[in-house]
Amino acid sequence: MRWDRAVLFKLATNERLEQIVKELPGGEEQAWRAASRYVAGRTRDEALQVAEAQQALGHGVSIDLFGELSIDAADADRVVDEYLELAKLTTAWLSLDLSHLAVDVDPAGAADRVVRIAEALPAGRRLQIGAEDIGRTDRIRDCVLTVAGRGLGDQLGATVQANLKRSPDDIDALAEAGVQVRLVKGAYVEPAGAHPYGEATDVAYLRLAHQLAERGADWSLATHDGRLREAVLLALGNVPVEQLLGIRPEVLAQLHEREIATRVYVPYGPAWFRYWLRRVAESRGA
Incomplete structure (x- = not known):
């Protein structure tokens, strides 16, 4: 790195x-x-405008309210209220980091809050749970699997980081639970338990992509590495592709023209x- x-x-x-x-x-x-x-903006209305513009271009959208490291139940409940409003006001998917729901101090309460949001989404929409640092990965996976075990697996997505050496096992568990997987390289600088950035992570990404395909999982490519993306698409067919707002939008347009499903991550809020x-x-x- x-x-x-x-x-x-x-x-x-x-x-x-x-x-x-x-x-x-x-x-x-x-x-x-x-x-x-x-x-997308500092406010919900600004984010909804950006989301609608992306949808008009033919892209799916996943909206995320910024926020991390909540340790207060009342604050976490306010976050849930915001997501419940989003569920009513847009047809987009939603994205969320579990540290925003106080998972560090109240894992059971965080799972209950995820249930409330997931239950508010109609069929075909998902709540995508974000990846965080490796120290939270167990809590995140446990929370997602707990909620999936309540019959909500088809309302959930989980982000798996290819650079983490544990990810093959996580993929097996998530796929078994019917949770959609968003496969990313991994953005955090980890002290241990991770492949080095570069070739080792790229190889891990390819292996995990094939693992997901072999399991028949519902999953998406979420990388801006064009060579890696095209290698997977060539080998595995038209897998949905996700990108972050503002990064190489011309690639999304090209993928859309190729009839490859696309989705844009649209974050907003004051903690930008x-x-x-x-x-x-x-x-x-x-």
């Missing part, structure tokens, strides 16, 4: 940096101008700063 990418990932978790930038004269607006390429830094970090070799 290039050193500048690792440094940027470190900065992306630094609350003090965000505070300093926002306190500088004009700092927040300058940062927002750069971030707005990747972020560190997400933007992660996107910048990923651009350094992602």
Whole structure:
């Protein structure tokens, strides 16, 4: 991994940096101008407008409200209320990080909150659970499987990171539960339990893609690596492709013309700063 990418990932978790930038004269607006390429807006209405525009282009959408590291039940319940509103106001899929639902301090409560959101979605729509750092992977998988075990597997998606050495086992468990899998390379800089960034992760990605296909799983490619994407499409056929808002939209248009299903991740909310830094970090070799 290039050193500048690792440094940027470190900065992306630094609350003090965000505070300093926002306190500088004009700092927040300058940062927002750069971030707005990747972020649908600061409000729900702005996100819905962007989602509708993407749908008009023929792309599916998955909407995510920024937020991580909640340890307060009342705050987590407010997040659920926002997602229930989204479920009513859009036909898009929804995306969510479980740390936003206080999974670190109340795993059972987080599962109950996921159930509430999933039950609000009509057939054909899913709540996609995001990947987080490796220290949360067990809690995330357990929560997803718990909710799937309540008869909601076909309302859920889970994100699997190819760089994690545990991912083959996770894929087996998720596919068995009927959970859709969004396969990503993995954006977190992990201390252990992960393949090095580069060739080893790319090979792991290809192996996991074939594993998903062999299991007959419902899954999607979620990578901006064009060579890797095309290798999978050539080998396995027209697998749905997911991309982040603002990154190579021309590729989505080309895939749509090839009649390959596409979906755009559309994030919004006031906590946009560190997400933007992660996107910048990923651009350094992602």
